[in-house]
Amino acid sequence: MPKQLLDHNDIKRIIRRMAHEIVEKNKGTENLCLVGIQKGGVILARRLASQIETIESSRIEVGTLDITFYRDDLNTKTDQPVVKKTEIPCTITNKTVVLVDDVLYTGRSIRAAMDALIDFGRPAYIRLAVLIDRGHRELPIRADYAGKNLPTSFQDRVEVTLTEDGKKDKAVLISGK
Amino acid sequence: MLNTKDLLGIKELTPEEIYSILDTASGFKDVLQRDIKKVPPLRGKTVVNLFFEPSTRTRTSFELAAKRLSADVVNFSVATSSVTKGETLKDTALTIKALGADFVVIRHSSAGVPHFLSRLLDISIINAGDGANEHPTQALLDLFTVLSHKKKIKGLIIAIIGDIVHSRVARSCIYAFVKLGARVRVICPPTLTPPEITNLGIEVFHNMEKGLEDADVIMTLRLQLERQSKGFLPSLEEYFYLYGLTSERMRVAKGDAIVMHPGPMNRGVEIESEVADGRQSVILEQVTNGLAVRMAVLYLLAGVKK
Numbered sequence: 170m171p172k173q174l175l176d177h178n179d180i181k182r183i184i185r186r187m188a189h190e191i192v193e194k195n196k197g198t199e200n201l202c203l204v205g206i207q208k209g210g211v212i213l214a215r216r217l218a219s220q221i222e223t224i225e226s227s228r229i230e231v232g233t234l235d236i237t238f239y240r241d242d243l244n245t246k247t248d249q250p251v252v253k254k255t256e257i258p259c260t261i262t263n264k265t266v267v268l269v270d271d272v273l274y275t276g277r278s279i280r281a282a283m284d285a286l287i288d289f290g291r292p293a294y295i296r297l298a299v300l301i302d303r304g305h306r307e308l309p310i311r312a313d314y315a316g317k318n319l320p321t322s323f324q325d326r327v328e329v330t331l332t333e334d335g336k337k338d339k340a341v342l343i344s345g346k
Numbered sequence: 347m348l349n350t351k352d353l354l355g356i357k358e359l360t361p362e363e364i365y366s367i368l369d370t371a372s373g374f375k376d377v378l379q380r381d382i383k384k385v386p387p388l389r390g391k392t393v394v395n396l397f398f399e400p401s402t403r404t405r406t407s408f409e410l411a412a413k414r415l416s417a418d419v420v421n422f423s424v425a426t427s428s429v430t431k432g433e434t435l436k437d438t439a440l441t442i443k444a445l446g447a448d449f450v451v452i453r454h455s456s457a458g459v460p461h462f463l464s465r466l467l468d469i470s471i472i473n474a475g476d477g478a479n480e481h482p483t484q485a486l487l488d489l490f491t492v493l494s495h496k497k498k499i500k501g502l503i504i505a506i507i508g509d510i511v512h513s514r515v516a517r518s519c520i521y522a523f524v525k526l527g528a529r530v531r532v533i534c535p536p537t538l539t540p541p542e543i544t545n546l547g548i549e550v551f552h553n554m555e556k557g558l559e560d561a562d563v564i565m566t567l568r569l570q571l572e573r574q575s576k577g578f579l580p581s582l583e584e585y586f587y588l589y590g591l592t593s594e595r596m597r598v599a600k601g602d603a604i605v606m607h608p609g610p611m612n613r614g615v616e617i618e619s620e621v622a623d624g625r626q627s628v629i630l631e632q633v634t635n636g637l638a639v640r641m642a643v644l645y646l647l648a649g650v651k652k
Contacts, residue, residue, distance in 0.1 A: 235373065237373065238373070238377065238385035238386070238387050238645070239385065239386060239387075240387070243387050243645075243648055243649045244648070244649065250649075251369065251370075252369065252370050252372070252373030252374075253373075254376075255376060284386070288380065288381075288382040288384075288385075289380070289381075289382075
């Protein structure tokens with residue numbers, strides 16, 4: 170039986186807080202660009218961006234990044250991945266790029282995302298924002314902005330559902346045992 | 347999602363596998379438009395191009411596709427290899443395997459050679475043209491090109507013109523477009539019509555004006571000049587007079603029909619320059635798409651469990 174971790178109100182508050190943290194650390198929206206990792210991070214990046222735009226009353230760029238071709242598990246995965254859209258709307262060189270994903274787990278997706286991103290330019294800083302950090306890192310990677318730290322077992326699965334309008338947002342834990 | 351270690355022909359693929367290749371190719375087409383056109387998934391892998399027939403564009407396309415995926419590429423061309431010293435195909439193949447290749451891209455004048463290698467070796471074999479049998483990546487890039495213009499394949503009228511009997515491109519394209527639900531017509535001289543053609547679910551025409559009527563896609567094939575010594579055609583002039591693609595003849599096709607050619611073109615034999623360079627021609631797009639499709643094939647085969 171899946172256990173509800175966050176409901177849509179929790180997620181709304183978390184996104185608001187993370188947006189504040191990002192603009193506080195960046196001292197505004199100058200040279201800031203958000204990039205959502207396909208596909209869990211795409212909606213979260215857009216939601217964060219619109220929250221930041223409300224707070225700061227200025228527009229910021231949002232992109233999407235597909236990391237399929239940069240993964241390190243092509244030969245070990247059982248199902249072949251499906252390629253999705255990559256759209257980097259601005260030059261990222263000398264910008265602060267905040268990579269956005271829904272769940273931070275082994276860190277391997279983030280490693281792939283950094284490699285993919287660097288093929289588009291040389292950002293001044295790459296930061297990481299995630300909704301849920303569930304531990305079990307396999308690489309020396311940490312989140313700069315984490316919505317919720319959540320201890321999980323290796324066998325568990327964490328599923329995040331985000332919608333554009335936020336009404337059906339939720340995060341659930343599916344226990345492995 | 348591919349289920350076999352090899353790409354031997356379109357005949358062996360399911361529609362789902364075909365669409366999976368085309369979807370992946372569109373991801374690679376985006377990569378090819380970037381500043382840095384190289385991605386890392388085939389790092390440390392080796393692709394051997396084993397070409398027993400002359401080819402520039404297909405070999406170059408495979409070579410570039412492999413390099414864009416960060417693989418190492420070795421071109422094994424027959425004129426300079428041990429084959430001229432009497433080595434058998436089997437020994438050549440085993441030698442390439444022993445060198446540590448992960449993929450063999452093979453072109454051969456005999457049909458079935460890729461299938462033979464597939465049974466012999468446990469590495470991935472990609473058919474780059476075997477005799478008059480198949481040339482699957484050409485058909486896949488043609489599907490990709492048509493799909494990008496027409497947004498669908500089902501129900502389209504595809505007219506394939508030319509020397510069908512000697513053409514592996516025609517066979518692969520017929521299998522591919524029929525599998526995805528298009529209405530395929532071939533237009534060819536009676537002497538260049540293969541006898542088995544009526545079993546393929548297509549229509550055969552010997553007249554351009556009738557065959558081109560309402561066509562959405564017009565595909566002319568190269569008249570294989572090197573294979574015309576047996577008297578199939580009275581003369582090249584007569585061939586152009588009866589089967590050459592001219593702007594005059596295109597009028598019976600749909601107004602937004604696209605013109606394709608697998609290259610290399612014989613201008614003034616199967617196609618008029620005005621059409622080849624005209625606004626409906628997508629011939630150069632086919633070349634670019636070929637690169638994306640070949641990257642997709644290499645990439646997907648690398649992910650298949652062996």
